Amino acid sequence: MTGARVLDTIRDRWYVVIPVAVVVGGVLIPLVYLLLRAFQADPATLWDLVVRGRTLRLLGNTVGLTVGVLVGTSVLALPLAWLTTRTALLGRRLLTLLGVLPLAVPGYVMAYALMATTGEYGTLAQTLGLVVPRLSGYVGAWIALSLSTFPYLFLNLRTAFLGLDPSLEESAQALGRGRWRVFVQVVLPQLRPAFLSGGLLVALHVLGDFGVVSLMRYDTFSYALYIQYAASYDRIYAACLALMLLVLTGAILLLEARLLKGLLFHRTESGAGRTAAQYRLGPWRWAGYAFAAGVAGLSVLLPAGTVGYWMADSTASGLPWASLGAALWDSVSASAPAAVLAALLALPVAYLGVRHPSNWTRVVERVAYLGYATPPLAFALALIVFSLGAVPFAYQTLGLLVMAYALHFMAEAVGPVRSALYQAPPHLEEAARSLGRSPLGAFVSVTFPLVRRGLLVSMAFVFLSAMKELPLTFLLAPIGFETLALNTWSYAEEAMFGQAAPYALTIMFVSALFVGVLLLRERATEHPASAERA
């Protein structure tokens, strides 16, 4: 390609080129920073630190926990996604909301709640006389992380279920397959992209988790990394550990890319698309309700109840309304724009990957995930160096914080959009172009409405994550900026749970509200779409 042609492409396709450049730049900056810091290390010491039995044990622990949580989240998410989309169960919308809300619970709050419930002196023992060992170690981390991350998988699967083309199932049934075999042979394989993108987020979340593993006392890479930063004030060896974590992430991304290759799930026949029929469960519906209630009870009501108990137990007089209000405003004013920005950045990245699959578009898509896997503390330090060097006026502004959130959490936004794009038939867009629309026009009028549901899920993910974020906020927020999460963590860390409770409850409440609004929008987008199709 000549230089002039490249310039032409950039001018014509600015709406793809600019976001992609931002994404790639935003991920490369931390990577370059980590490499620079790592190369400052003394090679001999570094070698001793990296090559020792403990590194191998950390690797084993980290991989073991990741695999365990992937299984755990699948067991929770798949039935729940099916129940809320393919059955006539009452209150499906409420169940969906409850299935998303665990994302509003900070990991350490989930861990504290589980630890307060179990053990000789735990709530279970005191109320029901049921003594189970106090949760800790692998089992504790596994339960806490499965409960707090399954929504990533649940929402991806749900989007996929809603977009399934029923004609395939009907054909299989017409050819004499029973319901169960149709599910295993026809439905499950079509859920693979959703499984992969949801599972990827779960895996990356486990790799980066600090809150849960530190409280459950289970040694993983990110825990060791945190100790390195905190214990020895050492940015250099910490950078080396961060790079090791990124290599591990790279391996997972390669694996996912291999599994995803050559998938195509949009409808190919002509005629109108429909939504699949819903099963009536008969007496089995009670099992469905019981399962959903159990999951919601453990993942939402237990932590919310524990926090409520902290608040009731506190002798602190009254609620700190002024501080709550200020913290709420700060949290929302950073998280909401970040959610929108992340979704806007994710759209072209996912679009390139799905519609123009080539080696380099795949690389761009994977690069977005590396940002998510970069330890937030390293990410924040890199942005300090970058912003002070390149755009000093932006340092410690809200704009930089929003940008940091969006770049760091963008991986969460790519998956849902990608799943939706896989199901949007490209020939519709081609038809629009043949009728004289520009590429951008065709996309906006034809494909965009079909991926809107995915975009809403993307925004929900990023918003919920940003509301809980700590290290980026600590280091990049404008001075004096106080989010709900900063307050919750600060009080909980000093064992002042009574004072932490109002902030934690506000995070959960506002997140529930935000997700609720998004789900309402989803309903609004469903109806006109079905009307158009009819």
Place this chain on the structure above:
Amino acid sequence: MTRLFSLSLIATLVLSLLGCGGEQQDELVIYSGRSKALVDPLLEQYEGEVNVEVRYGSDAELLAALQEEGDQSPADVFWANTTGALGNAVNNDLLTELPDELMEQSARFAPTNQRWLPVTTRFRVLAYNSDTVSPEDLPDSVLDLPEHEEFEGRIGWTPAYSSFQDFVTALRVTEGEETARTWLTDMQALNPNSYSSNTPMIQALDAGEIDVGLTNHYYVLRLRYGDAKVDDEGSIDPEASVATHPFQEEDIGNLALVTGAGVLQTSDQSEAAREFLRFLMSDEAQSFAAETLNEYPLRPGAEVPEYMMPVDEALALSPDFDFERLQEMDPTLDLLRDVGAL
């Protein structure tokens, strides 16, 4: 409706990207490793008089940020939880020398380089569950703790936490490398539970997961007396079955750990910054530290609540130790890694 929704979102986005940044010239910027939960009420009092902005974080996060910011740092004061962090800031030449007049206000632990001011102190203790353990059964010296095999699997410690590492450094410096290594190895043989920080450890102690734990004194007091501020111990009903056991006088297990603050080289308001340090040594701030945080004030003559051990007694328990040597962290970390505690 949709359009309105999208427009308002985009407007918010643009506004926030333009940002409300920019530090005002006259405000004092404090980087505080001391958590907001602890010091916010005190700073609110001070904010009434001076225009103050605070960035909270852990000591390590703020130190890393200060180093990456370099000359462009907006910070004026570094207020830290640990001597180690302050020593690290001195080594990296981040702090300016303080005038004698200021250093004299806190002579007890003052560093000879005069780069930071000691503000309060805390003490290492052995905490125990008072339902399951009787204080007579506990050792006189922390060095004898590994002999108590009855605590196998029932001891808590925090190898990744700065105050525990400070204790190990002091142990290494005063008793020698070999004694420290033996102590750590023998402790490891008792299969202790490692907690990420003191709060979850004290919770575990109260929940009966462990019987004893090596911690700092104020965590126990805060859990035991909670928010109830009562002058007379007789009338306090402890909220938790956790108590502290001091070792014998001058035992390394009673080590004093000093918090402090310094003025940064990058400060464009060094007079205001020194004024803030003076405020930290004021009656108001020192009694806040004692009554609300249950830490020991360093201003001579300051009082502590009745349920705390009196200042002189507590100081007498602590060993005489050149605590500038707490900066020698690297051999400690190597040791902890060698014995498999980190």
